[in-house]
Amino acid sequence: MNTRILTxxxxxxxxxxxxxxFQLPIGFYQQRFWLLLLALAVMACVYLMQRxxxxxxxxxxxxxxxxxxxxxLFGFMVLMLWxxxxxxxxxxxxxxxxxxxxxxxxxxxxxxxxxxxQQTYLKAVIAGYLMGCGLGFxxxxxxxxxxxxxxxxxxxxxxxxxxxxxxxAPIMVMWFGFDWQSKAAVVVIMTFFPMLxxxxxxxxSVDPLHADLMHTYxxxxxxxxxxxxxxxxxxxxxxxxxxxSTLALIGAIVAExxxxxxxxxxxxxxxxxxxxxxxxxxxxxxxxxxxxSLSYGALALLERWVTFWHPSIRDKRS
Amino acid sequence: xNALHPDVMxxxxxxxxxxxxxxxxxLIFEANDAPVHALSEINLTIHKGDFVSFIGPSGCGKTTLLxxxxxxxxxxxxxxxxxxxxxxxxxxxxMYGYVFQAPALFPWRTIRSNCALPMEISAQxxxxxxxxxxxxxxxxxxxxxxxxxxxxxxGGMQQRASIARALCLEPELLLMDEPFxxxxxxxxxxxxxxxxxxxxxxxxxxxxxxxxxxxxxLLSTHIVVMSPRPGRIVKVIESPxxxxxxxxxxxxxxxxxxxxxxxxxxxxDHQLD
Numbered sequence: 001m002n003t004r005i006l007t008x009x010x011x012x013x014x015x016x017x018x019x020x021x022f023q024l025p026i027g028f029y030q031q032r033f034w035l036l037l038l039a040l041a042v043m044a045c046v047y048l049m050q051r052x053x054x055x056x057x058x059x060x061x062x063x064x065x066x067x068x069x070x071x072x073l074f075g076f077m078v079l080m081l082w083x084x085x086x087x088x089x090x091x092x093x094x095x096x097x098x099x100x101x102x103x104x105x106x107x108x109x110x111x112x113x114x115x116x117x118q119q120t121y122l123k124a125v126i127a128g129y130l131m132g133c134g135l136g137f138x139x140x141x142x143x144x145x146x147x148x149x150x151x152x153x154x155x156x157x158x159x160x161x162x163x164x165x166x167x168x169a170p171i172m173v174m175w176f177g178f179d180w181q182s183k184a185a186v187v188v189i190m191t192f193f194p195m196l197x198x199x200x201x202x203x204x205s206v207d208p209l210h211a212d213l214m215h216t217y218x219x220x221x222x223x224x225x226x227x228x229x230x231x232x233x234x235x236x237x238x239x240x241x242x243x244x245s246t247l248a249l250i251g252a253i254v255a256e257x258x259x260x261x262x263x264x265x266x267x268x269x270x271x272x273x274x275x276x277x278x279x280x281x282x283x284x285x286x287x288x289x290x291x292x293s294l295s296y297g298a299l300a301l302l303e304r305w306v307t308f309w310h311p312s313i314r315d316k317r318s
Numbered sequence: 319x320n321a322l323h324p325d326v327m328x329x330x331x332x333x334x335x336x337x338x339x340x341x342x343x344x345l346i347f348e349a350n351d352a353p354v355h356a357l358s359e360i361n362l363t364i365h366k367g368d369f370v371s372f373i374g375p376s377g378c379g380k381t382t383l384l385x386x387x388x389x390x391x392x393x394x395x396x397x398x399x400x401x402x403x404x405x406x407x408x409x410x411x412x413m414y415g416y417v418f419q420a421p422a423l424f425p426w427r428t429i430r431s432n433c434a435l436p437m438e439i440s441a442q443x444x445x446x447x448x449x450x451x452x453x454x455x456x457x458x459x460x461x462x463x464x465x466x467x468x469x470x471x472x473g474g475m476q477q478r479a480s481i482a483r484a485l486c487l488e489p490e491l492l493l494m495d496e497p498f499x500x501x502x503x504x505x506x507x508x509x510x511x512x513x514x515x516x517x518x519x520x521x522x523x524x525x526x527x528x529x530x531x532x533x534x535x536l537l538s539t540h541i542v543v544m545s546p547r548p549g550r551i552v553k554v555i556e557s558p559x560x561x562x563x564x565x566x567x568x569x570x571x572x573x574x575x576x577x578x579x580x581x582x583x584x585x586x587d588h589q590l591d
Contacts, residue, residue, distance in 0.1 A: 209422040212390055216416045218409055219439045227435065231426050309425040309467060 007051055010044035014077065017041040021084045022100075029088030038084060045077045097279040105279040106286060112268070113287050120265040121291050123180040124252040128187025133244055135188065136195025137237070141225070143196075144203045157193045165190060169255040178259050183266075186255040191244040198240035202233025235310050238303040245295045249288060336399075337491055337523040338364040338387055343396030345382060345549075355548030356382045360396070362542065362551060366490070369517055369524045371538040373531065373580065379549020380527045380542075384493050387525065388416050401490060412440055414491040415484030419499055421476035423468035423483075429455070430464040433483045440487070447486075454482040457516055474505040478512070485516070495527045507565060510536055514563055535576050536563060543583040553583045 017037060028034045052070045079099045085091065086098040093101070106113065143149045169186050176182035206229050214224045256266025265284050272280040304313055345357040357379045364370050372380035385391040386398060389405035400408035408414060415436075423432045430451055437447045455461045458478040468476050477497055484492060498506045510533060517524055528534050534541050541555045559572055567573055 207422065209418050209420055210424070212418065213416070213422050214439075215390060216388055216409060216414070217436045217439045218412060223439050227439070228424070231424070307426075309469070311469075314469065 003051070006047065010047045010051075013037075013040055013044040014048065014080070017044075017084060018080045021080065021087055024087075026087055027090035029085075034088065038088065041084070042081065045081065049074060049077070094276055094278050097282055101279050102282045102286060106283040109280065109283065113283060115263050116265045116268045116284065117287055117291065119180060119261075119263045120183070120252050120256065121249070124183035124255075124264075125187060125248045127180070128184035128252065129191055129244060129248040131184065132188040132191030132248070133195045133241060136192045136240070137199050139192075140196050140199035140203060144200055150200070154197070157196060160189065161193045163189075165251050165254050169258045172255065173259040178261055180264075183252045183255040183260075183264075187248045187251045190247045190251040194243050194247065195237075195240045198236045198243075199233060202236030203229050205236065206232045234307045235303075235312070238299065238307060242296055242299050242303070245299055246292060249292050253288060335365050336363050337366045337368070337401060338362070338525070339397075339399045340383075340387075341397040343386065343393045343398055345379075345386060345391060346394045357386070357393070358548035358550045360551055362554070364523060364525060364540075366523050367521055368539050369526065369537055370540045370542060371526045371528055371534040372542045372544055373528055373534045374544030374552075374584065375529065375546055377546040377549070378544040379546070380544050381495050382549065383544075384495050384525060384527050387491075388414060388493050390416075408491075412436070412487050413489055414493055415487055415489040417477075417481055417484050417492070417494040417497045419496045421468065421473070421480040423476055423480060425467065425469055428465050428467055429460060429471070429479045432468065432479060433486050436483065436487050450486040450488075451482075454485045455479075457485070457519070458482045458512065474501050474509060477501065478509065481513070481516070485520070489522070491523045491525070493525050496529070497526075498533070499528075506533070511565060513537065518562065531577050531580050532568065534580065535559070535573055536565075536568060541576075541580060543580060545584075552586075555579060555583070 020034075020037070024034065029038065049070070052073065083098050083100060086096055097105075139153075143153055165186055168189060169182075172182040172185040172189075176185050210228050210232070211224075214228050219227070253266040253269070256264045257270050260267040262271075265288055268284045269281050272278070272284070307313055340360050340362040343357060343360040344355070347354040347356050360383060372383060374380050382391055386393055387400055387405060389409040398405060401411075401413045403411070403413075423429075424435070427435065433451045433455065434447050437450065451464070452461070455464055458481055460475060460478055460482065463471060463475065463479075468479065471479070477500075481494075481497065498509050501509065513524075514537060524537075526534075526537060528537075535557070539557050539561065541557065542551055543553045543555065544550065545552045555576070557576060559567065559576065
């Protein structure tokens with residue numbers, strides 16, 4: 001009973017806070033009374049999250065529902081507190097814009113942001129990602145049968161993987177020009193070796209019994225590859241695909257800092273920082289984060305479908 | 319005289335009745351410190367329709383000998399014929415089926431699809447595949463589980479599926495490397511009887527590696543006793559027991575006599591060490 005009253009009180013507190021934030025004049029936290037409400041709201045948020053976590057772990061009827069509710073509510077609370085602090089303390093726009101401000105900037109600049117997204121994501125990231133992952137995969141398949149080539153290639157791979165993109169991006173701009181091709185080249189370099197190393201490890205992870213089995217069946221090389229090695233390597237390949245989806249976005253954005261036509265997410269960030277339009281910078285970051293997590297999520301779903309048999313996934317199912 | 323010649327020439331080098339013929343075969347693994355004599359001067363003939371067990375302590379080369387027959391290892395010297403041809407040709411002709419210690423099923427394939435794999439590789443028609451799979455899954459008692467994945471079944475059921483998979487290709491020769499070694503004794507007894515039924519029903523030649531004396535006695539028509547360092551055959555015992563066997567046979571005197579003969583052969587050799 002007690003916990004119910006507390007939960008209700010916390011909920012009221014959070015709701016009150018989220019309404020007041022937009023009603024009070026900017027800089028309201030300079031009055032001590034409202035500052036007290038902030039402390040109370042933070043405590044209420046923490047308490048509510050704990051309650052929700054308990055519900056989730058108790059596997060009650062609503063567990064599945066609260067699994068979605070917890071991150072959603074958590075996100076809402078963080079945004080609300082962010083909004084409250086920026087408005088209440090009158091934080092300068094240059095330091096930190098409020099979420100509402102970022103949203104309105106985003107909506108007012110949709111055509112610009114869409115063009116940037118097209119340039120950076122749909123052209124540079126996708127092209128570079130497909131080429132880098134594809135090349136890494138093909139090289140791994142080619143190298144897996146030769147320990148000699150592996151000895152030569154892997155140290156070179158490690159060496160190249162440790163080159164900072166800051167260093168190669170200007171060189172790629174020199175080689176491939178200002179447009180998206182040079183960014184795609186940076187993405188190829190960043191994604192190639194994670195894919196190579198993971199695919200190689202995956203192809204080598206074949207159970208020796210399975211290799212013997214295929215030998216007794218007098219299976220051909222391509223049959224061995226498609227029926228035994230490739231499915232076995234899939235969990236490794238998906239690890240690389242997921243890792244690379246994040247790396248590719250970072251690579252393309254950073255590469256645009258070193259020369260680009262006047263479009264692209266990296267260009268937008270560096271240009272708007274120069275003009276102190278931090279809300280636009282944040283809006284671009286939001287788009288990048290959204291694109292990144294959506295592609296990661298899509299890959300994770302695909303992984304669940306393809307490698308349903310892997311212990312890490314089939315345990316979660318049952 | 320003249321009438322005999324073509325007959326002799328048409329014959330394979332081994333006699334028509336023998337399935338596996340091993341002459342003076344040795345296999346040496348080159349190790350870092352000293353070469354390992356895995357098999358030393360093995361002579362053995364396995365006739366068609368026999369159930370032959372290789373028994374001996376670890377390191378006696380019983381699995382290695384089986385792998386040589388299956389073309390998974392190459393002999394260093396000596397001669398071996400499988401079904402009248404080299405092990406490589408026998409493998410390419412899919413003359414044998416091999417059942418490993420572990421089920422070695424592919425986790426991304428259902429039981430049905432696992433059984434279909436060897437037939438997919440040898441490009442047999444879908445209808446033939448389905449007929450074979452239904453027949454042999456029925457034989458090992460897994461017809462109701464054909465759409466399950468291997469990880470949804472127990473260890474014993476998985477091993478049964480792997481036996482069905484080996485049978486689907488209709489090999490004349492079935493090579494089994496301690497197939498029930500990882501199972502509990504109750505499941506093992508059950509599968510031994512199932513295997514005997516399959517052997518009787520199909521009339522295949524079976525070569526079976528084990529380190530269990532009761533298992534060897536219960537199953538075999540011939541027991542090949544082997545010994546390590548170097549891996550060699552100590553004795554080949556022909557079983558006096560009837561071909562048709564039941565679990566009750568284990569309580570008879572004949573069974574105990576044969577078991578003690580094997581135990582003796584194994585022990586005699588140890589005194590030499």
